[in-house]
Amino acid sequence: MTDKGHEAYEMMVGLEVHVELATETKMFCRCSARFGDPPNSNICPICMGLPGALPQPNAEAVRLAVIAALALNCSINLRSRFDRKHYFYPDLPKGYQISQFDIPLAQGGYIEIDNPRKKIRINRVHMEEDAGKSIHAGDEITTARYSLLDFNRSGVPLIEIVSEPDIASPEEARQYLEKLQRTLAYAGVSDVKMEEGSMRVDCNISVRKKGEETRGTPCEMKNLSSFRAVTRALAYEFERQKEILEAGGNIRRETRHWDEAEEVTKLLRVKQTSDDYRYFPDPDLPPLELSREFVDEIRDNMPMLPEEIVRYYTEELGLPEYDGQVLTMDPAISRFFDECVSLGGDPKTVSNWIMVELLGYMKDKGIPYDEIPVSAEHFVSMLNLIEDGLISGKIAKDVLVSVIETGKAPEVIVKEKGLEQISDEETLAKIVDEVIANNQSVVEEIKGGKDKAFGFLVGQVMKMTKGKANPAKVNDLLRQRLSEMM
Numbered sequence: 001m002t003d004k005g006h007e008a009y010e011m012m013v014g015l016e017v018h019v020e021l022a023t024e025t026k027m028f029c030r031c032s033a034r035f036g037d038p039p040n041s042n043i044c045p046i047c048m049g050l051p052g053a054l055p056q057p058n059a060e061a062v063r064l065a066v067i068a069a070l071a072l073n074c075s076i077n078l079r080s081r082f083d084r085k086h087y088f089y090p091d092l093p094k095g096y097q098i099s100q101f102d103i104p105l106a107q108g109g110y111i112e113i114d115n116p117r118k119k120i121r122i123n124r125v126h127m128e129e130d131a132g133k134s135i136h137a138g139d140e141i142t143t144a145r146y147s148l149l150d151f152n153r154s155g156v157p158l159i160e161i162v163s164e165p166d167i168a169s170p171e172e173a174r175q176y177l178e179k180l181q182r183t184l185a186y187a188g189v190s191d192v193k194m195e196e197g198s199m200r201v202d203c204n205i206s207v208r209k210k211g212e213e214t215r216g217t218p219c220e221m222k223n224l225s226s227f228r229a230v231t232r233a234l235a236y237e238f239e240r241q242k243e244i245l246e247a248g249g250n251i252r253r254e255t256r257h258w259d260e261a262e263e264v265t266k267l268l269r270v271k272q273t274s275d276d277y278r279y280f281p282d283p284d285l286p287p288l289e290l291s292r293e294f295v296d297e298i299r300d301n302m303p304m305l306p307e308e309i310v311r312y313y314t315e316e317l318g319l320p321e322y323d324g325q326v327l328t329m330d331p332a333i334s335r336f337f338d339e340c341v342s343l344g345g346d347p348k349t350v351s352n353w354i355m356v357e358l359l360g361y362m363k364d365k366g367i368p369y370d371e372i373p374v375s376a377e378h379f380v381s382m383l384n385l386i387e388d389g390l391i392s393g394k395i396a397k398d399v400l401v402s403v404i405e406t407g408k409a410p411e412v413i414v415k416e417k418g419l420e421q422i423s424d425e426e427t428l429a430k431i432v433d434e435v436i437a438n439n440q441s442v443v444e445e446i447k448g449g450k451d452k453a454f455g456f457l458v459g460q461v462m463k464m465t466k467g468k469a470n471p472a473k474v475n476d477l478l479r480q481r482l483s484e485m486m
């Protein structure tokens with residue numbers, strides 16, 4: 001990546017992100033839209049595309065799509081239209097997908113990324129229905145003997161968010177996607193889980209010499225399954241296209257597949273243009289007309305989005321910007337934080353313990369954000385035990401793990417395990433004297449001015465009390481004893 005030619009080229013990336021809306025039922029019928037049910041258990045003539053079945057739009061899906069579009073700073077088209085997008089695929093029984101073509105639900109939004117701070121423009125947000133799912137028997141489509149079809153996903157409501165090609169690096173793409181995912185999660189429109197396919201990313205990437213006016217020919221990579229796959233695929237594709245241009249060749253407009261195992265992109269097919277889809281207005285569906293009042297009411301009741309929450313945390317609760325960003329990685333985390341604070345927890349203390357201990361534990365055990373394994377009540381009462389001097393911060397870390405693993409209240413665990421901090425002066429004085437008596441040479445060093453050795457004595461007291469001694473009191477007592485001996 002350090003050869004000379006590299007700096008002379010730039011990439012332009014546009015992302016198309018499909019997001020499943022969190023509705024109970026499908027886009028045009030009343031079948032359940034739940035993920036993970038037995039194959040073909042949520043299907044009917046409409047989502048199977050049987051002749052004569054008539055689609056009817058899902059009002060809740062429209063409401064969520066409007067919320068999403070407003071959260072992405074788009075303007076809403078009060079009149080939009082559903083179109084048929086024709087293509088043949090075994091998991092698309094109608095032979096077309098209902099989508100929106102020339103009049104989408106919303107247009108002209110943006111997402112702001114932080115590093116470098118810039119706006120990535122959003123061209124449009126439109127609604128469509130998902131296709132079914134093909135399951136190939138065998139690891140690869142090329143070696144499979146047969147394929148199975150599951151139509152549970154057929155007709156699940158989607159929005160597609162199409163960005164302008166404003167993204168200039170894999171890192172900017174990652175930031176854009178993270179921001180998009182957080183925003184939609186906070187807007188409450190989707191669970192945006194990439195691993196369950198409720199958020200899927202297609203990339204368009206073109207490369208050109210710096211200073212050129214026209215955009216290069218873009219190649220498309222579909223259905224990338226993680227942010228990592230997106231950044232790796234873009235980096236690879238940038239190099240591939242650059243090499244072709246460098247050698248005087250032309251880029252062909254094509255769809256390429258990112259091979260996760262080999263870390264290369266491979267030709268899938270030469271790209272279709274929109275003409276090939278033969279879009280036309282769906283004659284079964286009238287134009288989608290929204291009233292100004294409907295949109296205004298949604299706008300007036302928008303949920304708080306991450307930026308606003310970060311502002312609240314920093315300006316009202318005095319947290320550092322960094323804390324605000326970490327706590328708003330997921331709605332479940334900021335909700336948990338809010339709950340702890342409302343129970344009387346000190347914001348900065350709560351934040352530290354969430355960021356370091358709780359999230360550290362969850363990451364270790366692979367627990368997803370929306371399954372926080374401890375109640376806010378237990379969390380705050382554990383912090384109160386530290387505050388009241390009943391346990392040390394060090395012991396509290398173990399207490400937290402026990403609270404998570406047993407579900408018992410922290411007070412109960414501290415009692416059961418005999419973890420109360422030793423603050424009683426008489427008890428501590430005895431131990432301090434014993435440590436001094438056993439470490440005369442260290443005491444001499446301290447007397448000789450080597451104050452660093454003091455920490456060693458504190459450590460010995462902590463060791464003898466199995467970490468339960470109140471460190472502040474130990475410090476005081478030791479200093480006092482040593483000064484008496486000077």
Ligand SMILES: [Zn+2]
Nearest residue numbers: 029031044047
């Ligand atoms: Zn159905």
